[in-house]
Amino acid sequence: MGLSEQQMWAISATERVCSTVSLIGTFVIVTTFIWSTSFRKPINRLVFYASWGNIMANVAAIIAQDGIHIGVDSALCQFQGFLIQWFMPADALWTFAMACNVYLTFFHKYNSEQLRQLEWKYVLFCYGIPFIPAFAYFFVKTQARGRIYGSAILWCWIAIPWDFLRIALFYGPVWFVISLTFAIYLRAGSVIYQKRRQLRNLGGIDPFDTDLVPSISPFATLAGIQVTREIACYIPEQRSPSSGGPRGLPSASFKPYSVTIQAGSSGDAPLGLEHSSRPTTCPLQKDGHARTGRADLDSVSQPRSIATEASSAAWAYTKYAMLFFIALLVTWVPSTINRAYSLAHPDSVSFGLNFVGAFVLPLQGFWNSLIYVSISWPAFKLLWQDIRTQAVNRTITEFLIINNPLRILSTCPKEATLHYNFLLLGIIQLSQSPTMTESEPNTQQLPAASPSPPPPAPIPQTPGPRASRLHQVFDQALARTLRANSYANFASCFPTPARHVPASLESVWRQLNAKLEESAKAEFEEIIAEREVVPHLNELDRLVGEARVRREQEEENGHSERTVPHTLGAEDLYKAHLTPYLQEAQSTLNDRLEVTHVENAQLAQTVQSQRQEIEQLLAHLGSVVSDIEGAASAATQFSKEHHLRRDAVQMDEEVNAHEGL
Template sequence: MSLSEGQLLAISIAERTCSAVSLLSAGAAVLTFLTWKAFRTPINRLIFYALCGNIVLNIATLISKSGVDHGVGSPLCSFQAFLIQWLFPADALWALCIAWNVYLRFFYRYDSKQLRRLEWKYVLFCYVMPFIPALTLLFIRTRSRGRVYGSGLFECWIALSWDSLRIALLYGPVWLVIAVITIIYTRVGLYIYSHLKHLRALGMTGDWTEDVNRIADASTTEMHEMTSTPFRAYHGHSQADETSASRQQTSSTHSINRRARELVRVGSDSNMAAWAYARYSFLFFIALLVTWVPSTINRLSTLINPQYLSFGMNYAAAFVIPLQGFWNSVIYFTISRREFKALSGHRETSQSNSARIFHLGH
C-alpha cells in the first residue's frame, strides 16, 4: 500500500505552509528578543534558544518531499535527514531544561543569575548531544539495507528499512524525556498544593496584600501588649517616662510593620514569580505533547504493522512537526505581554513628546 501523488502533494503543501508560518512567527520572536533587553527574562532566554533550533529545523521541513524527489543518495536528501534527526528532538530537550529550571526555582531558590549560569550547559545538552548521533548516521550503510538516511515517505529521514533506529534514536529517548518532565511537574504541583493548603491552614486567603496587613496588625497587637502592661503595673512613673515609652512603642510598632510587610512582600514576590515561571513552562510542555503525539502514534502503527499506511496520520504528523517554532513563539509572546504593553506605552509617550515639540516649534 502506498500514498497517491495527490496525497503526497497535499502532505507537502501542509508541511511547507506550516513551516512558513512557523518561520515567520519564530523570526518575529527572535527579533524582539535581540532588539529589546526587556524581553530577556529567564524563561524567554531558553525559549529563544529553542526557537533558534526551530528555525533551522524549518529549513528542513520546507524542503519537504523535494529531498526524496532528488534521490535518496543526493546531498539535499542527506542534508534534510541530518537536520531532522539533529533538531527534531532538541525541542523536547529544551522543555526538559525549562522544567529543570522550575525545579531549581522552587526547591533550591535559584535566582535569575544562577539560572543564567546554567545556559551554556543547556546549549551543549540540547544541541551538541543530539548532533553526534545525527552526524554519525550520515556514514552508516549496509549492503542489505543501504544508507541509514533515505526516504521517510514525504521527506528524507531515517529510511524505512532502518525503522527500528527511529524508535531507538528518536522516539524512545524523547518519550523518556517527556516522562522525566512529567515527574518534575508532578513534584512541583504537589509542592504548590501543599503550600496552598498550609496557607489556608494559617488563615491566609491567597490575597498577599490582605495577608501582609493581617501579619502587621497581629505584630502591632503583640507589641502593644508587650509595652503597655509594665506601665499599667507601675503607678509611680512620670509623665516624661510615659511620653518616652509611647514614642518608643510607636517607633517599634512602625518597625515591626515595615519588617512584616517586607517579609511577606519578598516571600510573595518570590513565590509568585516562581509560580508564573512554572505556569508558562507547563505551556511549553503542552506544546511538546501536541507536536509528538500524532507523530508517535503514526510511527508505532508502522512499527507494529509495516504494511500500515495512513494518509490521515501522515498528514497530521506533517502538519504538527513544523509548528514547533509557532507554538514556542506563541508562548514567548504570551509571556511577554507586559513587555509589549510597556514598549507600546513608551512609543506613545515618545510620539506625544515629539508632537508637542513640533507644535511648540511652530
C-alpha cells in the same frame, strides 16, 4: 499501499504552510528578545535559544519532499535528514531545561544569575547530544539497507529499512525527556499545592497587623515564596472655608492595589501574577500622614486573603507548565502514533497519520511563540506603549521646531500637550518677542536706493540670537519638567520603598531624571541637526538685521518712503526667477553638445581612415596603369618585318601544316 500524488502534494503543502507560520512566531521571539531587555527573563532566554533549533527544523520541513524527488543520495536529501535528526528533538530537550530551572528555583533557591551560568551547559546538552547520532548517520551504509538517511514519506530522514533507529535514537529519548519534564512539573505542583493549603489555613489572620504576622512568620516554610502587599492612599483636596462644608476628610476603606508573589530569593524572577485596583482615600492624622495602626482599620472591609494570592501564583505556575506540556503532547503524540503504526504495519501507509504528523511537527516554533507571548504579555504592552510614546514625542518636537507653535495645541494629543506645556509657552513667547515681529514691508512701493552694506552674516554652525534663544527655551522647559518630577511626587508613587529604602529610591529617582534629561537633549539635538535649524535661524537673523539697518538709515535721513526688502527691479527679479530654468536648459544643451562633439570626433576618424584607404587604392591603380602603358609601348616596337616575329609566324604555319598531315 502507498500514497497518491494528490495526497503527497497535500502533505508537502501542509509542511510548508505550518513551517512558515512557525517561522513567523520564531521571528517575533528573536526580534523582541534582541530589541528590549524586558523580555530577557530566564525562561524567555531558554525559549530564545530553542528558537534557533526551531528555525533549522522549519528549514528542513520547508524542503518537504523535494529531496526525495531529487534522489535519496543527493546532498539536499542528506542535508534535510541531518537537520531533522539534529534539531527536531532539541525542542523537547529545551523544555526539559526549562523544567530543570523550575526545579532548581523551587528546591535549591537558584536566582537568575545562577540560572544564567547554566545556560551554556544547556546549549551543549540540547544541541550537542542530538548532533552525535545525526552526524554519525552520514558514515553508515550497508549493501542490504543502504544509507540511513533516505525516504521517510514526509521528508528525507531515517529510511524505512532503518526504522528501528527512529524509536531507539529519536522517539525513545524524546519521550524519556518528556517523562522527566512531567515528573518535575508534577513534583513542583505537589509542593505548590501543599504550600497553598498551609496558606489557606492562615487565611483568618489579618495580614495588616504588623505585630502578629512577623511573630507567626508563616512564610519561613514556604520554599522561598514571598508575599508582599502595598496600600496606596491619596489626599483629596480640602474644601475652602467659603464652601460651607466641613474641613475634615471623608473616611474610606483601604484596598490593596499591588500584590506580587515571588519564588526564591530577591534575585529570582517573579513567578506569580500582579493584581491592581484603584487606590482609595484613607484617614489622615493631623500631620497629614496616613495611620497604619490596627485601631484605624476596624471599620474597613476585610482585604483579600493570602490564600487567594497564593492560589493566583499557583495558577500562574500551573498555566505555564500546562502550556509547555500540552505543546509537547500536541507535537509528539500524533507523530509517535504514526511511527508505531508504521512498525506494526510495515506494508501499509496511513494518510491521516502522516498528514497530522506533517501538521504538528513543524509547529514547534509556533507553540513556543504562543507561550513566549503569554509569559511576556506585560512586556509586549510596555514595548508598544514605548513605541507610541517615542513616535508622539518625536512628532511633537518636530512640530515645535518647524510649524507655527500656535497650532500645536490643536494638533497634539491632550496628554502630549500637557507634557510639553512649558515648552509651548516658551516658543510662543519667542515668536511674539520684538525680535521676531518685524513689520512687513510694503512690496507695492518702488524700490529705493541701496543702503550701506549690511553687517556680515553669522557663521552657520554657530548659534545666532534666535538659535540660542531656542536652546534657552528648551533648557528652561526641560528644567521645569524635571522639577515637576520631584522626589516627593516620585516617592508618593512608591510608598513602601520610600519608607524602608529611601536612599535606594532616591538613587533610582536621580538616575531616572538624568536619563530623561539625557534622552530629551539627545533627541532635541538630533532634530536640530536633521532639520538644519541653526543655519536657517542664522539666515533669518541676517535678513532681520539688514532690514533693521535699512529702517534706521531711513529714519536718520528723514525719508518718507519705506525701503523694500530688496533693491532689484522687475527685470532683475524676472531674470532671477528664470535663472534656475535657464541653468537647467544650459546644462541640457551642454550635455547635447558634448555628445555631438564625441560623435563628430568619431565621424572624423572614420573619414580620415576612408581617405587613407582611397589614397592606397589610387596608388595601386596608378601602378597597374603604368604596367599597361609599358606593355602597349613594347608591343608597338615590333613590326611585321621583324625577324623574330616572322620566324614565329613561320613556326606557327609549320606546326599547323604538320597537324594537317
